[in-house]
Amino acid sequence: MLTQAAEDYLKSIYKLQEKGGKVSTGVLAQYLNVKPASVTGMLKKLKTMNLVNHERYQGVTLTSAGKAIALEIIRHHRLLELYLFRALGVPWDSVHEEAEKLEHVISEDVEARMDEFLGYPTTDPHGAPIPDKNGVVTQKAYFQMTTLHKGQSCVVAEVSDTDPALLRHLASFNLYPGTAFRVLDIAPFEGPFTIEIATENEEGQQAILGREVTKHIFVADVQDTEPT
Amino acid sequence: MLTQAAEDYLKSIYKLQEKGGKVSTGVLAQYLNVKPASVTGMLKKLKTMNLVNHERYQGVTLTSAGKAIALEIIRHHRLLELYLFRALGVPWDSVHEEAEKLEHVISEDVEARMDEFLGYPTTDPHGAPIPDKNGVVTQKAYFQMTTLHKGQSCVVAEVSDTDPALLRHLASFNLYPGTAFRVLDIAPFEGPFTIEIATENEEGQQAILGREVTKHIFVADVQDTEPT
DNA sequence: GATATAATTTAGTCATGCCTAAATTAATTT
DNA sequence: AAATTAATTTAGGCATGACTAAATTATATC
Numbered sequence: 028m029l030t031q032a033a034e035d036y037l038k039s040i041y042k043l044q045e046k047g048g049k050v051s052t053g054v055l056a057q058y059l060n061v062k063p064a065s066v067t068g069m070l071k072k073l074k075t076m077n078l079v080n081h082e083r084y085q086g087v088t089l090t091s092a093g094k095a096i097a098l099e100i101i102r103h104h105r106l107l108e109l110y111l112f113r114a115l116g117v118p119w120d121s122v123h124e125e126a127e128k129l130e131h132v133i134s135e136d137v138e139a140r141m142d143e144f145l146g147y148p149t150t151d152p153h154g155a156p157i158p159d160k161n162g163v164v165t166q167k168a169y170f171q172m173t174t175l176h177k178g179q180s181c182v183v184a185e186v187s188d189t190d191p192a193l194l195r196h197l198a199s200f201n202l203y204p205g206t207a208f209r210v211l212d213i214a215p216f217e218g219p220f221t222i223e224i225a226t227e228n229e230e231g232q233q234a235i236l237g238r239e240v241t242k243h244i245f246v247a248d249v250q251d252t253e254p255t
Numbered sequence: 256m257l258t259q260a261a262e263d264y265l266k267s268i269y270k271l272q273e274k275g276g277k278v279s280t281g282v283l284a285q286y287l288n289v290k291p292a293s294v295t296g297m298l299k300k301l302k303t304m305n306l307v308n309h310e311r312y313q314g315v316t317l318t319s320a321g322k323a324i325a326l327e328i329i330r331h332h333r334l335l336e337l338y339l340f341r342a343l344g345v346p347w348d349s350v351h352e353e354a355e356k357l358e359h360v361i362s363e364d365v366e367a368r369m370d371e372f373l374g375y376p377t378t379d380p381h382g383a384p385i386p387d388k389n390g391v392v393t394q395k396a397y398f399q400m401t402t403l404h405k406g407q408s409c410v411v412a413e414v415s416d417t418d419p420a421l422l423r424h425l426a427s428f429n430l431y432p433g434t435a436f437r438v439l440d441i442a443p444f445e446g447p448f449t450i451e452i453a454t455e456n457e458e459g460q461q462a463i464l465g466r467e468v469t470k471h472i473f474v475a476d477v478q479d480t481e482p483t
Numbered sequence: 484g485a486t487a488t489a490a491t492t493t494a495g496t497c498a499t500g501c502c503t504a505a506a507t508t509a510a511t512t513t
Numbered sequence: 514a515a516a517t518t519a520a521t522t523t524a525g526g527c528a529t530g531a532c533t534a535a536a537t538t539a540t541a542t543c
Contacts, residue, residue, distance in 0.1 A: 032530060052491055065531055067492055072529090084491060084538060114342065115368040128360040134353055140343040260500060280521055293501055295522055300499090312508060312521060 031131045034100050035059065036069050037078060040089055041097035049086030098162035103130040103138060105151035105158075108188070110141040112152045119152055119198055120191035153194075154185030154204030154245070172220070172244040180209040180252045187243035200224060200234040202244070208234075209252055259359045262328050263287065264297050265306060268317055269325035277314030326390035331358040331366060333379035333386075336416070338369040340380045347380055347426055348419035381422075382413030382432030382473070400448070400472040408437040408480045415471035428452060428462040430472070436462075437480055 029037075039058050043050040052070070056063040070087055073079045078093035089097060107126035111117040117125060142148075149165060150156055158164045169184035183206045186197060197203070207225040214221075217238045223231040236244075257265075267286050271278040280298070284291040298315055301307045306321035317325060335354040339345040345353060370376075377393060378384055386392045397412035411434045414425060430436070435453040442449075445466045451459040464472075 030529070053489095061530090062532065063491065064493080064533080068530075111365065115365060115372065117365060117368065121364070125362055125365055128362075129357070132356040132360060134356075136349070137339065137343060137345060137353060140345065144343065258499070281519095289500090290502065291521065292503080292523080296500075 029096065032069065033073060033076075033078075034096065034131055036066075036073060037089065037093050037097040038100045038104075040079065040087055041094060041101065044088060049088055051086045055087070095162050098158045098164065100130055102158040102160075102162070103133055105155055106138060106141055106145070106148075107133065108151045108153070109145055109148055109157070113145060114141075119203075120194035122152060123188045124191070150185075150204065151188075152204075153188040154183065155188065167247055169245045169247040170249060172241040172246050173238070175210050175213075175220070175246065175249065177210050177213055178252055179249055180207065181246040181249040182207045183244060184247040185245040190243075193240065193243055196240065197244075200232065200236075201226070202234070257324065260297065261301060261304075261306075262324065262359055264294075264301060265317065265321050265325040266328045266332075268307065268315055269322060269329065272316060277316055279314045283315070323390050326386045326392065328358055330386045330388075330390070331361050333383055334366060334369055334373070334376075335361060336379045336381070337373055337376055337385070341373060342369075347431075348422035350380060351416045352419075378413075378432065379416075380432075381416040382411065383416065395475055397473045397475040398477060400469040400474050401466070403438050403441075403448070403474065403477065405438050405441055406480055407477055408435065409474040409477040410435045411472060412475040413473040418471070421468065421471055424468065425472075428460065428464075429454070430462070 036055070036059070039055060040050050043054060043058060052063045052066045056066045059066070070079060070081045073093070074081050077090055078096065079087050079089055081087045104126045107129050108122040111122045111125055112119065148157060156164050156166050167184060175181065183202055183204050185204060186202075187193065201224060202208070208222045209225075209231075210220060211223050211233070212221040213219075219238065220236045220241055222234050222236065224234060226232055264283075264287065267283060268278050271282060271286060280291045280294045284294045287294070298307060298309045301321070302309050305318055306324065307315050307317055309315045332354045335357050336350040339350045339353055340347065376385060384392050384394050395412060403409065411430055411432050413432060414430075415421065425431070429452060436450045437453075437459075438448060439451050439461070440449040441447075447466065448464045448469055450462050450464065452462060454460055
């Protein structure tokens with residue numbers, strides 16, 4: 028059985044690897060709120076366990092064994108998030124923090140029961156894919172919101188889950204995974220996006236989202252639409 | 256915030272204190288599966304935090320601050336046991352082990368939501384009382400089953416929760432907290448109890464329970480009844 | 484190609500929380 | 514009361530996983 032710290036390292040390496048090949052010691056240190064020297068120490072340990080590939084000064088990658096463990100932890104995390112949200116009504120912006128603690132101690136049996144209760148879901152409350160029991164991730168194609176143009180329509184696919192304030196901000200506009208919206212305007216010079224959110228009643232709610240916010244939103248089903 | 260080890264020490268001291276005043280280093284060590292020398296070390300640390308009273312060679316007791324923390328952990332544990340049992344169908348004999356890991360990481364918010372879901376229960380699946388949010392324990396009067404005599408009727412109040420095999424044995428007779436039974440016979444020389452368990456249909460199921468088992472069963476509502 | 488800067492690793496420390504072995508204190512016999 | 518036995522504490526070690534400071538390696542600049 029791995030320590031909690033080792034599991035956190037593997038999970039973090041996996042996530043950082045997704046956004047570009049090898050992971051540097053410094054980036055990993057910053058992500059884990061730890062000093063680079065501490066990272067070097069842990070990587071040595073993980074290497075002896077054949078969970079990572081690490082050449083001095085060259086960055087880290089996961090071995091297939093390391094990746095399997097990372098995906099297991101990520102599955103725990105995302106199933107827990109969804110369970111807390113659906114079964115216990117824990118707010119959207121705090122499920123991440125709760126799951127962060129629980130993911131290391133939940134048993135496979137309890138996890139299987141939550142999975143069944145939830146009907147074998149494939150995405151968590153933030154739209155991130157839940158790996159299956161065998162570590163297979165089914166990821167729908169999506170784009171960063173910053174790539175959208177005026178007049179395009181789309182559906183929110185996923186949002187970053189780490190910043191509770193950001194999540195509360197999105198919730199105030201009903202911008203959840205699955206929410207459809209249309210880009211009304213994009214101000215120049217990295218300016219804000221003005222969007223219209225599809226609502227049940229006739230008139231769509233408008234929202235103005237700063238650039239920093241749009242970097243944390245990922246969308247799918249992008250289509251060009253007629254300007255109103 | 257306390258470490259998990261410190262929380263386990265406080266919880267254990269509380270439980271051992273219930274069965275007789277001061278707790279000795281050796282007993283605590285055995286209970287925690289740790290060497291006596293390790294206990295001495297931890298007690299020193301807990302003493303500097305004013306969580307225990309400890310005089311060399313004289314045993315430990317909890318301070319009021321230590322007791323408050325112990326009761327908080329016990330509340331977490333018992334609510335978790337009941338939640339796992341009721342909400343997720345985790346078997347009777349494994350909820351203890353699961354809760355043992357979760358009790359240290361569950362948040363007050365999630366706990367409050369489980370409490371609400373369960374309808375503010377007062378006992379866990381083994382019949383142990385759940386302390387309330389303020390650490391108040393309401394304990395119904397009960398007796399060890401070994402004090403029963405032939406012909407007496409009673410209701411199971413509580414059973415030990417630590418041994419899964421014992422719990423499966425009791426479950427095979429439907430002996431849960433709340434189950435009523437009558438003592439048909441007690442064999443001499445510390446022999447087994449033969450009991451008749453009240454069932455919905457006409458004929459009561461009979462069970463033979465060895466002495467070791469009866470030490471782990473606690474009963475209430477004891478009454479003398481006519482022998483059949 | 485030499486040098487300045489940035490990133491990474493090594494070396495040595497510290498707190499936890501466990502261990503074993505030896506010393507001490509308490510309790511029990513004789 | 515002295516001696517044996519049992520319980521407890523002290524002393525010293527070890528693994529984990531963090532830290533700082535110094536040394537090393539890589540990268541960018543001139």
